[in-house]
Amino acid sequence: xxxxxxxxxxxxxxxxxxxxxxxxxxxxxxxxxxxxxxxxxxxxxxxxxxxxxxxxxxxxxxxxxxxxxxxxxxxxxxxxxxxxxxxxxxxxxxxxxxxxxxxxxxxxxxxxxxxxxxxxxxxxxxxxxxxxxxxxxxxxxxxxxxxxxxxxxxxxxxxxxxxxxxxxxxxxxxxxxxxxxxxxxxxxxxxxxxxxxxxxxxxxxxxxxxxxxxxxxxxxxxxxxxxxxxxxxxxxxxxxxxxxxxxxxxxxxxxxxxxxxxxxxxxxxxxxxxxxxxxxxxxxxxxxxxxxxxxxxxxxxxxxxxxxxxxxxxxxxxxxxxxxxxxxxxx
Amino acid sequence: xxxxxxxxxxxxxxxxxxxxxxxxxxxxxxxxxxxxxxxxxxxxxxxxxxxxxxxxxxxxxxxxxxx
Ligand code: SF4
Ligand SMILES: [Zn+2]
Ligand SMILES: [Zn+2]
Numbered sequence: 001x002x003x004x005x006x007x008x009x010x011x012x013x014x015x016x017x018x019x020x021x022x023x024x025x026x027x028x029x030x031x032x033x034x035x036x037x038x039x040x041x042x043x044x045x046x047x048x049x050x051x052x053x054x055x056x057x058x059x060x061x062x063x064x065x066x067x068x069x070x071x072x073x074x075x076x077x078x079x080x081x082x083x084x085x086x087x088x089x090x091x092x093x094x095x096x097x098x099x100x101x102x103x104x105x106x107x108x109x110x111x112x113x114x115x116x117x118x119x120x121x122x123x124x125x126x127x128x129x130x131x132x133x134x135x136x137x138x139x140x141x142x143x144x145x146x147x148x149x150x151x152x153x154x155x156x157x158x159x160x161x162x163x164x165x166x167x168x169x170x171x172x173x174x175x176x177x178x179x180x181x182x183x184x185x186x187x188x189x190x191x192x193x194x195x196x197x198x199x200x201x202x203x204x205x206x207x208x209x210x211x212x213x214x215x216x217x218x219x220x221x222x223x224x225x226x227x228x229x230x231x232x233x234x235x236x237x238x239x240x241x242x243x244x245x246x247x248x249x250x251x252x253x254x255x256x257x258x259x260x261x262x263x264x265x266x267x268x269x270x271x272x273x274x275x276x277x278x279x280x281x282x283x284x285x286x287x288x289x290x291x292x293x294x295x296x297x298x299x300x301x302x303x304x305x306x307x308x309x310x311x312x313x314x315x316x317x318x319x320x321x322x323x324x325x326x327x328x329x330x331x
Numbered sequence: 332x333x334x335x336x337x338x339x340x341x342x343x344x345x346x347x348x349x350x351x352x353x354x355x356x357x358x359x360x361x362x363x364x365x366x367x368x369x370x371x372x373x374x375x376x377x378x379x380x381x382x383x384x385x386x387x388x389x390x391x392x393x394x395x396x397x398x
Contacts, residue, residue, distance in 0.1 A: 058383040059383070060381075060382060060383060061380070061381065064379075064380065064381075083347065083368035083369065083376055084368065084379070085376050085377065085378050085379065086378075087378045087379065087380055089380060093380070093382070096382070097382045097383050100382065100383045100384045101383050104383075240345075240346065278364055279364070299383070300383035300384055301381050301382065301383055301384070301385075301386065302381065303381060304365075304366075304379070304381055305364055305365050305366075305381070306363075306364045306365060306366065306381065306386070307364070310383075310384070
């Protein structure tokens with residue numbers, strides 16, 4: 001057993017204290033033959049500190065494309081020659097999307113908009129949309145609308161949005177290589193306000209943007225410092241027309257190392273599979289991750305790309321004897 | 332006598348390039364996990380809305396496709 005896993009067994013599994021940056025780096029650098037042991041330990045940590053339930057979520061894009069920001073991985077930036085066109089979802093379709101999500105047994109429905117931050121039109125659409133969902137669908141509503149002002153944070157709380165997603169995307173030292181139109185610190189400031197408001201903080205990122213293994217460890221440590229309620233973990237799905245469109249996808253083994261390492265850094269967080277897992281991990285790898293620290297999934301389609309059918313994921317959870325978290329357990 | 336039939340598919344609905352010249356294996360694989368982006372009949376970029384279940388794509392000239 002590698003020393004770092006011995007250390008993690010005592011520190012993380014028994015005492016619930018996450019690994020620091022050096023510890024995460026040691027896990028990320030484990031040789032292939034030790035990855036199964038790291039995943040096994042991460043799974044035990046998840047079972048001990050989070051339990052067997054899996055949180056299921058659906059997401060939808062309320063406003064797609066035409067974003068003024070330049071996140072180099074994103075097909076929705078209006079600054080690249082991506083084929084994604086700008087489009088708004090109407091309220092009846094939004095409610096329908098929430099119903100589709102609730103029908104899978106999901107407890108979370110996240111409304112996402114491709115913007116730097118919300119304007120008055122988007123806030124109005126949110127107000128009407130969230131009210132319409134709450135009137136018709138039994139599901140918790142989360143939102144992801146970019147950078148917020150204090151007033152907008154308060155408005156979202158008042159609407160009944162219970163969790164806010166704002167990804168740091170990558171570590172602080174690598175962020176300027178990925179985004180130049182706003183800073184990591186500006187993102188951090190929104191997260192700070194969300195935390196203060198009492199909304200749950202959802203913050204993760206994307207692996208495979210060209211960051212080094214050291215920077216991956218740095219990112220895990222920075223997330224652990226933020227201590228979000230939820231961490232969505234994406235793997236780059238290179239999008240045509242974006243500056244990162246020709247990057248290779250993350251190797252399955254490296255994705256699994258990262259899953260174990262992020263879990264060992266954050267024993268209590270909801271660690272969610274988000275975009276890119278189908279391509280990076282496939283069916284077998286998806287299963288390995290759920291047995292290696294992941295305890296939440298996005299089911300169905302993503303914002304501009306498609307996922308595998310929700311029924312496949314639900315069948316897998318059933319097979320793994322992992323119950324879907326019920327709404328009553330989240331209230 | 333040869334009957335002239337307008338080809339129904341001319342453009343690759345993923346990359347927007349000529350689809351009659353040869354197969355686009357990369358695009359075909361990618362399309363399993365992506366909605367179409369270009370109208371296969373006129374090459375216009377479509378307005379695409381992805382929903383948790385399914386998607387819809389609208390070409391201003393040729394109307395809506397769903398999947
Ligand atoms: S802010 Fe969001 S939608 Fe806009 S380019 Fe960045 S990741 Fe894409
Ligand atoms: Zn093509
Ligand atoms: Zn057309």
